[in-house]
Amino acid sequence: MKLLVTGGAGYIGSVVAAQFLEAGHEVVVLDDLSTGHADAVPTGAGFVEGSITDAGAVLRGAGFDGVVHFAAKSLVGESVANPGLYWESNLGGTLALLEAMRLAGVRRIVFSSTAATYGEPERTPMRETDPTRPTSPYGATKLAVDTTLTVYARLHGLGATSLRYFNVAGAYTAPDGRVYRERHSPETHLIPNVLAVALGTRDSLSLFGDDYPTPDGTCIRDYIHIADLARAHLLALDACQEGRHAIYNLGSGTGFSNQEVIAACREVTGHPIPVTLAPRRPGDPAVLVASAERIQDELGWKPDRPDLHTMVADAWSALTS
Numbered sequence: 334m335k336l337l338v339t340g341g342a343g344y345i346g347s348v349v350a351a352q353f354l355e356a357g358h359e360v361v362v363l364d365d366l367s368t369g370h371a372d373a374v375p376t377g378a379g380f381v382e383g384s385i386t387d388a389g390a391v392l393r394g395a396g397f398d399g400v401v402h403f404a405a406k407s408l409v410g411e412s413v414a415n416p417g418l419y420w421e422s423n424l425g426g427t428l429a430l431l432e433a434m435r436l437a438g439v440r441r442i443v444f445s446s447t448a449a450t451y452g453e454p455e456r457t458p459m460r461e462t463d464p465t466r467p468t469s470p471y472g473a474t475k476l477a478v479d480t481t482l483t484v485y486a487r488l489h490g491l492g493a494t495s496l497r498y499f500n501v502a503g504a505y506t507a508p509d510g511r512v513y514r515e516r517h518s519p520e521t522h523l524i525p526n527v528l529a530v531a532l533g534t535r536d537s538l539s540l541f542g543d544d545y546p547t548p549d550g551t552c553i554r555d556y557i558h559i560a561d562l563a564r565a566h567l568l569a570l571d572a573c574q575e576g577r578h579a580i581y582n583l584g585s586g587t588g589f590s591n592q593e594v595i596a597a598c599r600e601v602t603g604h605p606i607p608v609t610l611a612p613r614r615p616g617d618p619a620v621l622v623a624s625a626e627r628i629q630d631e632l633g634w635k636p637d638r639p640d641l642h643t644m645v646a647d648a649w650s651a652l653t654s
Contacts, residue, residue, distance in 0.1 A: 427481065497581065597641050
């Protein structure tokens, strides 16, 4: 298939693009490089530097079979400070993309959604049928896109799949030896921030709260290896059915506390990693763990690398090799 990958110069998008190429597909990446990196675009992929609103010009008459859509603003704090930017970019941009797809006759899309659509969980592990009550504009925009995909599937025969991510970690080494890793600025994810202390680019780690109702008092999160996450996109695209919008959680079903993550990083790196206790961040739930039973049952996906130490070791190797 010939595929357009929006946001394919980012951490997740570049790994997914690489795996699609390895599977024999033709890939074109569309990315404005506002948060992505041109050198992350996989060898063999076409590259168009531009906004998601340029998708019409890329898709028109070019014979694309599907779209994998990552391009979005994704910082919760920024979305609270500037919600208009997030609605314009995430929902407005996706609407422009969907209209471009409709006009070009492209009938398949896999969308990068998020666990933030659920908000504060009523239970764990969280299922796709649980209430969606996002607590940030970021989560609300992603949920709005999910709703829009349902409408486009019903009215225009679109085959759509939303993949709701939990915490993505690790690095990916392609068969050609190229390594793909996290390079966010600012970096908001726990594992790369802990490893930055071990690397010497941060003095210490701020631990936000140690009084949660969990065994060690710190938040528990579900982590999934980037290679496992990317592989789910291939299955999701193949399973797209015209007129149907499917939603799947992507997670391991197992949670690790912040203290467990720090301990794993200390063990992998051999660095003491000093920690400074900070107040809780508003809106941080105690536990976020996904049930991935639906995608396992329907698409046969399950994580091959669920071990936390593997994720940390892969991320550390990518930083130090």
